[in-house]
Amino acid sequence: MTNSELLRALLIVLLASVTTIGLRAFPFIAFGGRKETPRLIRYLGSVISPAAIAMLCIYCLFSHWKSYFCLWGGAEIAAGAVVVGLQLWKRNPLLSIIAGTVVYMVLVQNF
Numbered sequence: 001m002t003n004s005e006l007l008r009a010l011l012i013v014l015l016a017s018v019t020t021i022g023l024r025a026f027p028f029i030a031f032g033g034r035k036e037t038p039r040l041i042r043y044l045g046s047v048i049s050p051a052a053i054a055m056l057c058i059y060c061l062f063s064h065w066k067s068y069f070c071l072w073g074g075a076e077i078a079a080g081a082v083v084v085g086l087q088l089w090k091r092n093p094l095l096s097i098i099a100g101t102v103v104y105m106v107l108v109q110n111f
Contacts (some may be wrong), residue, residue, distance in 0.1 A: 008073040012097075023092060032103060041097045050087065050093075053083060053084075053087055053093060053095070053097065056083075056097070057080045057083055057084065060076050060079070060104075061073060061077070061080060062077050074107070074111075075103075075104055075107035075108050075111070078097075078103055078105065078107060079100045079101070079103045079104035079107070080100065082096075082099050082100045083097065083099070083100035084105045086099050086100070
């Protein structure tokens with residue numbers, strides 16, 4: 001790796017780090033102190049996780065059927081059912097996504 005390639009890689013990492021820190025700090029800067037969090041922001045915080053899970057499930061099922069319709073999508077349907085079931089039962093997006101991913105990977109790798 002030449003010096004210019006190393007410098008370029010370091011600049012990319014630095015830029016990505018500064019952007020990530022800025023995005024993470026923005027809510028605290030915008031709504032910190034004595035300001036009350038706007039109702040719209042609280043509402044979005046309560047609905048984005050379930051909406052993201054629903055979007056991932058639908059994307060998974062439709063992208064598979066579009067490309068590999070002959071395989072019937074059994075692994076995707078099973079993993080999607082696990083995600084939806086766990087989300088309805090435990091209401092924990094992280095648990096739902098991880099469990100669905102594990103079920104999908106086990107089914108795809110073993111069957």
